[in-house]
Amino acid sequence: MDFQIEPAYDAKKHEDKIYKKWEDSKAFSPKVDPTKKPFTISLPPPNATGTLHLGHATMLAIEDIMIRHHRMMGYSALWVPGTDHAAIATQSVVEKKLQATGIKSPRKELGREKLLGHIREFVKESQSTIRNQIRKMGASCDWSREKYTLDEDMNVAVNTLFGRMYEDGVIYRGGRIVNWDPNMQTTVADDELEYKEEKAKLYYFQYGPVIISTARPETKFLDKVIVVHPKDKRYKKIVGKEFEFEWIDGPIKAKVIADDCIDMKFGTGAMTITPAHSFIDFDLAKRHKLDAPQIIDFNGKIKPEVSKEFGGLTIDEARVAIVEKLREKGLLVKIEEDYTHKVAVNYRGKGTIEPQIMKQWFIDVNKKVIQWKKKKCSIKEVLQDTIQSKMIKIVPRRFEKIYFHWIDNLQDWCISRQIWWGHQIPIWHKVTESQLKALTSKNDTSTLDLELLNVNGEVKFGTEKPKSGEWFRDPDTLDTWFSSALWTFATLGWPKHTEDFKYFHPTDVLETGYDILFFWVARMILASTYALRSDGLPEEQCLPFKTVYLHGLIRDRNGKKMSKSSPETCIDPLDMIEKYGTDALRLSLVIGSSPGNDMRLYEEKIAGYRNFVNKIWNASRFALINISKEDISAEFDESMIKTDADKWIMTELQKLIKAADKDLETHQFSAAGTKIYDFIWNQYCDWYLEISKGSQKNTAVLLHVLKDILKLMHPFVPFVTEAIWENIGKTMLINEKWPEYNKKFVFKTESKSTELIKEIITKIRSVRSESKVDAGKKIQAVIYGGKNTENIKNGQETIMRLARLETLELKASGEKLKESKSIFVEDIEIFLPFKGMLDIEKEKKNILTQIEAKMNFINGLEKKLSNKEFVKKAPKEIVEKETERLSAEKEQVQKLKEQLKEF
C-alpha cells in the first residue's frame, strides 16, 4: 500500500497539526450523556505567573494518560483546565517589575485600581503562554470549560461559601499573632513559611537579678517578665517576686514567673518575653494573662511611642544601637558569636517574617457545625473521616499517615491576606466620620487600613455596601488557597447545580505533586464537604474527588530540585519537545517513576524514548508497506489467525491487554507503559515482524496487532500513534475503542513452533559466539527431531535468515553426525556440522559441570518436595510447578549423560 512517510519520525511535522485536528473536532469536550459513565479530572491550575516547568509536564502527562484511557474505554471523560491567580506570588512579581521601571512603591504611587490593572495585564499574557504550553504537551483538556480562579463566577462561589461559613460562625475575626511579612505587607500562613539557617549573635545581658540571653535585643524595651523553669534550682527563690532595675530607657519593674516551656540548658535558663513579636511568647502571655504591647510597627521599624531615642529605626539599626547603649550602661555581659538559628521567611517572595498581633479572619476548625454522618462534626473531624473511612483514597497509601498527622496538629486557618490581588473579603466595616475623613484624604491607605481594622467596629457580610451609615469594605483579600479549594466544584458551575455539576461531580482523580498535599488537597476536602453538605447533598457526593494520586518531584541528574535559579541542570520542557518531541518527553516522565517518589531526569533518557517513538513509527511503516487497501477495510475475526506465529502473537497481545488494564486501573502508569513498550519492541518488532518477512506472512494479523498496539500506546504517546493512524483508520484514534481482552484469541501452546524457532535461533547464535565462528559467515545446519521437525518447517526460512545459515536440513532423528556439535532445544537436537568450532575436551568438561550443577539442584528440590510441611503449607500450584520442574531437570540430566556418551 502507498505509505509515503519518511523513514524517521519527525515530531515537529505532526504534533501541532494533530492537536488542532483533535481540538477542532471537539474530541476534548465531552457531553453530559446519561448512557455513559462520567470520568472527571480537574487540572491543578498552574500559577498564572510564568511558564510551565517539568513538574507541570509530569502532571499533564499522567492526567492525559488517565483521560485518554477513559475516553477510549467509553467514558464521558472531562478534564477541566484553568489557571490560578496565585495572589501573593503574582502581586510580588508585578510589583518587582514595576519597581524596575522606577515606581518605587507601586501600592502607594498607583493605588488599588491602577495596580490591579497592571497585574491583570500581566496575568493575561502569562495565561496565554501557559495555555500554549499545555497544548504543546498534548493535553486533551476541554478548553471550552476553561476557568480562572479570579473569574466572576468563581468570585460568586467564593463569596457564597464565605457567607455560609460566616453565618455559621466558623469564619471569625480575631486578634492573634500572625506571620507578618513587612516586605510584602501581608500575613503569611504557617505552611507558607520557610526556615532559613542564619548565623547570628547571642547577647547576654544583666537583667535585674538574672542574666538573660537573646538574639533580638531590639524587642526588649517593654519586657517586664522573667521566665524560668519551675524545676530550676538556680532561680527557685526568686519565682513570684518583683524587681526594679535599670534597663534600656531607664528603670523598669519586672516579675519572675515559672513555666515548663523553658529549656534549662539554653543560655542561662532565664528569659524575658515579647508577646507581640514571638509565637511562644504570645502563648505564654496568654497562659499567664500578660499584656502584649506592640514594639515594632508593620513596616519593621521601632514604634516612636515605645522609645523616643530609637523610634523609627529599622530592626537592624536598632539592634546595633541598643546593644551599644546597654554596653555603656554596663549591662552587656557577653556576646556569643557563633550562634546559628533559623529565620522564618515567606515561601513566596522570601521576605523575613516579623510576628505581629493583628486582627485577622480565621476559619474555626473545631466548631461542630457540619452535619456529617448523622452527627454534628467539626471541619477537623470531617477532614479526618473522609480519609479514615476510605471515602477518599490516597495513592501511595503512606501519605495518609502524613495527612492524619497534619490534621492532628491543625489550627484555625488564617484566611485574610493584606494584599490587593485576589478575592476581596466580602465584609463591610462601619466607620465614624472622622475615620472616614482620614481614610479618603490619604493616598497611602495601607497602614491606615491596618489601624482602622484593629479597632473593633460593627461588621457586616455582603458584596454590596450596606445602605444606612458609612461603611468601608475590608481591604484584605482571601488566601489563594481559599479560592483554589473550591476548584473541583466551582469550575462545574457551583453554587448553581448545573447539568455539568450534577453529572461530572465528584471528580474521579486529583493528580498533583505531594508537596501541596496540605496547601491544597486538604483544603479542597474542607471546602467541598462544607459547601456541598450545606447544599444538602449526601456525604459521598460532597467529596471533591475519590482518589488522590501524588506524583514525585522531578530532580536533575544529581538529585537536586530543578529550579530556574540553576539553569545548567534545569530542563525546560519546551526545549525538550523541540528537540525530541512531546511523545518522547511524556514517556520519559512517566516510565521509571513511581507515585510519591522523586525522579531524576536527564536528557539521555528523553533521547532514549525518542528512539522508541521512532521504532513505533518504523514498525508501522513496515507493516503498512506490506498491507493492502483491502486488508485495511476488512473486519478482523478468528478465522484470520492461521500460523503458529499468529497464535503466539495474539496470545501475547491478550496477555498484554490484561496486564496493562490492571496496571492502569491501579495507577501504575510506569508499569503499564513498560509492558507495552516491551511488547512492541521485543515481541512485535523483534519477532513477529521478522517472522512475517518469510512465508509465514499474515497481513490480517499484522494489521490487527498493530492497531491494538497503537490504541494501547495512544494515551502515552498520543501524537505518533495518531499520525500513524491517519493511514489506517477512518476516524481519529483518540475516539477509538480501547482493546478488550478476548479469550477467543488466547491459544494454548500445544504447538510451539514459534517458541521453538526462537529458541533454535538463540541456541545457534550462542554456539556461534562460543566457538568464535565469524558471525558474518554462513554455516550449514541440520536439525534432527522426529515429529517436531514438522512444526518448524514453516519457520525454516526464518531460521535460516536470522541465524545466517547457508543451508538447513530437517531430518528425523536416528542418523546423527558424530563429528558435529549438538545442542538441545526442547526435544529437538540441532547439529551444526562445520569444523573448527569443536573442542571436545572442553565440551566434556562443560557437560560434566552442567550435570553436577543440575544434580545439586535436583537433590535440593527432592529434599524440598519430600518435606511434608512444604507440601502442606505451600500453595498447590507451586508444589505442582516444582514437581514438574524436577522431572524436567531429571530428563535434561539424562540427555546430557547421553550426550556425554557420544564423545
Added chain:
RNA sequence: GGGCGCUUAGCUCAGCUGGUUAGAGCAUCUCGUUUACACCGAGAGGGUCGAGAGUUCGAAUCCCUCAGCGCCCACCA
C-alpha cells in the same frame, strides 16, 4: 525532638499482597549495512538486592536493630 522515604548491575531506576534461575534503559565489550528502523540488529560481561539478626519449607519483598542519604512537621529566647 516527632514522622516518612530511599539504599537492587558502572549510572538511572522497576520489582504489587513472600514463590521458577532478581529485571529494564543507558553505558561498556564483541559481531553484524539479512526486503521497516544505525534514533538499528544479534550477543556478552557486570548483582552475597546497605549491614546484622529474626520469622518461614522458601526473604530483595515481612519483623527487629544499626548505618548512610534525602524529605516533611514542630521548635530553637
